[in-house]
Amino acid sequence: MRIGSKKWVLFKFVPYEYKVLEKYLEKMALKGWMLEGMVGFFLKFIKIEPKALKYSVDVMDKIPMILGGDSKSAVECREYCEAAGWKFICQMEKIQIYCKENEVYNIPIQTDEEEKYKSIFKASLKYSILNILCVSMLLYSQYLTSFGNVFPEFLADNSKLLLLLLLSLWFIQDSVQFIHFIIWSITGRLRLKRNEPISYDFKAITGIKLVLNKIMFILLVAMLCIIILSGLLGKHLLEFLIVLTLSILAGIILFKVIKKITNKDETRKLINISIVILIVIINLIIYSRMTITIGINGILGDNNDYGSYSLALKDFDMISAESYGEKKESVLVYCEHYIEDDENSYISYYLYRSRYNFIIDYVLNKEFEKINRYDNEEVIIMESNIPDNIKVYKSINEDKFILVSDNTFISLYINRKDLDGEEVINIIYDKVFKSAS
Structure with missing residues (x-):
C-alpha cells in the first residue's frame, strides 16, 4: 500500500528466515524504496533514488521481547554494529535491522556460526510457539461460536465466515511454518557437527508465505469493511x-x-x-x-413490518402481538429469525434458505443436536399431505414443527390454541415453500 512517498508492505517471517528479508530489502532499495521502520508484520518504506544498499538483519535472543529497543542488551548490540560500520534502521522485539552502502567487502555482524545458530534458534522457537498459541486460541474461540455451537446462524454472516477462513489459513500457515522450523533446526545441528554452513535462505517457501499473507490481509480488510457497512x-x-x-x-x-x-x-x-x-x-x-x-x-431489533417476514401470528388467524425480528444473508445462506408474542399467543421460528443442500443438512443436524441437548423434547417424522420432497418433523407435545427441503429449512414453535398440526403445516408450506417456488 503506497501513500505519497511512503509505502507499507506486509512481510511476516520467523527469525531463521532473516536472509530472505535482507535480500528483499536490498531489492526494494534498487527499486527506490528504503526501509524506514517496522510495525508488527508491516515494513515501512520511504521513497529514495534507486541505489545499491547492503542490509543486515540481526537476530539477538538475549534482547527481552517486552523491552525491545529500550533494553541495555539492545543498546549494546547497536553500539557494536555501528562500530562495525553499520547504520541502525529499526528494531522489532529481538530483531534489529542495519544497512550501509553496498561494498565489495562487508564485515558481518555475527561471525561465530554456532552462537549465531543458537541465538536464531531460540528466538525462532519463541516466535513460532507464540504464533501457534495465538492463532490456536483465536481459532478455538471462533470454533466455539460457530461449528462448536448448536446455533448455525454464523453461516449467514459473511464477516464471521471470512474470519473463520482467515484464522484457518493463518493456523495452517503457522503449523506448516513450525514443522519447517523443526526440520531446519535438526538439519542445522547436524550441519554444525559436520562443520558445514547453515542455510537461512528459504526464498521459495517464504515467497509462498508472502502470497498467503497478502490473501489474508485482503480477507481481513474485506471482513472489516463488511462489519462496518453492516451497520450494527x-x-x-x-x-x-x-x-x-x-x-x-x-x-x-x-x-x-x-x-x-x-x-x-x-x-x-x-x-x-x-x-x-x-x-x-x-x-x-x-x-x-x-x-x-x-x-x-x-x-431484539423491533420490526413490526409483518410483510417483510415469511410468517407471523396473523397468518394463523391469531391476534398480532409485539414482534422482534432479525435477517442475515451471506454467500452461503439466508437466515430469518422471528419472534411474536404476548400473554395469549406466541410464534418463534428460524428460517434458512440456501442453494447448497449440504448447508441445509448441516442446519438440520444442528437443530436435532440442540433439541437433544437443551429442549428435552422428542421429535418424530410426521405424515402430511404436502409434497414428498419436504420432510416434516414435530415434537411429541406438538408445539414445535420442523419442515425441510433441499434448499429450505424452518423450525417453528407456536402456541396453536385450536389449530391442529396438519393446518399449521399447510400454512407453513404455503407461506414458506410454495410461495418461494
Missing part, C-alpha cells in the same frame, strides 16, 4: 476504536513512567508484563460487555 458494529465502531486507542496510549505512558523509575531490565520486564496482562484483561471485560450489548440490540 459500525454504530459502535467509534467506541471500539476509543477503547483500543486509550489502551495503547495507557500502555505507552506506563512503560515510559516505569523506565524513568527504574533502569533494571529484569524489574522493568516484570512490571511491563504485568501492565500488558492488566490492560488485556480490562479490554476483554470492556469488549465483552460491548459485544453483549451489540448482540442484544441485534436480536
Whole structure:
C-alpha cells in the first residue's frame, strides 16, 4: 500500500528466515524504496533514488521481547554494529535491522556460526510457539461460536465466515511454518557437527508465505469493511476504536513512567508484563460487555413490518402481538429469525434458505443436536399431505414443527390454541415453500 512517498508492505517471517528479508530489502532499495521502520508484520518504506544498499538483519535472543529497543542488551548490540560500520534502521522485539552502502567487502555482524545458530534458534522457537498459541486460541474461540455451537446462524454472516477462513489459513500457515522450523533446526545441528554452513535462505517457501499473507490481509480488510457497512458494529465502531486507542496510549505512558523509575531490565520486564496482562484483561471485560450489548440490540431489533417476514401470528388467524425480528444473508445462506408474542399467543421460528443442500443438512443436524441437548423434547417424522420432497418433523407435545427441503429449512414453535398440526403445516408450506417456488 503506497501513500505519497511512503509505502507499507506486509512481510511476516520467523527469525531463521532473516536472509530472505535482507535480500528483499536490498531489492526494494534498487527499486527506490528504503526501509524506514517496522510495525508488527508491516515494513515501512520511504521513497529514495534507486541505489545499491547492503542490509543486515540481526537476530539477538538475549534482547527481552517486552523491552525491545529500550533494553541495555539492545543498546549494546547497536553500539557494536555501528562500530562495525553499520547504520541502525529499526528494531522489532529481538530483531534489529542495519544497512550501509553496498561494498565489495562487508564485515558481518555475527561471525561465530554456532552462537549465531543458537541465538536464531531460540528466538525462532519463541516466535513460532507464540504464533501457534495465538492463532490456536483465536481459532478455538471462533470454533466455539460457530461449528462448536448448536446455533448455525454464523453461516449467514459473511464477516464471521471470512474470519473463520482467515484464522484457518493463518493456523495452517503457522503449523506448516513450525514443522519447517523443526526440520531446519535438526538439519542445522547436524550441519554444525559436520562443520558445514547453515542455510537461512528459504526464498521459495517464504515467497509462498508472502502470497498467503497478502490473501489474508485482503480477507481481513474485506471482513472489516463488511462489519462496518453492516451497520450494527459500525454504530459502535467509534467506541471500539476509543477503547483500543486509550489502551495503547495507557500502555505507552506506563512503560515510559516505569523506565524513568527504574533502569533494571529484569524489574522493568516484570512490571511491563504485568501492565500488558492488566490492560488485556480490562479490554476483554470492556469488549465483552460491548459485544453483549451489540448482540442484544441485534436480536431484539423491533420490526413490526409483518410483510417483510415469511410468517407471523396473523397468518394463523391469531391476534398480532409485539414482534422482534432479525435477517442475515451471506454467500452461503439466508437466515430469518422471528419472534411474536404476548400473554395469549406466541410464534418463534428460524428460517434458512440456501442453494447448497449440504448447508441445509448441516442446519438440520444442528437443530436435532440442540433439541437433544437443551429442549428435552422428542421429535418424530410426521405424515402430511404436502409434497414428498419436504420432510416434516414435530415434537411429541406438538408445539414445535420442523419442515425441510433441499434448499429450505424452518423450525417453528407456536402456541396453536385450536389449530391442529396438519393446518399449521399447510400454512407453513404455503407461506414458506410454495410461495418461494
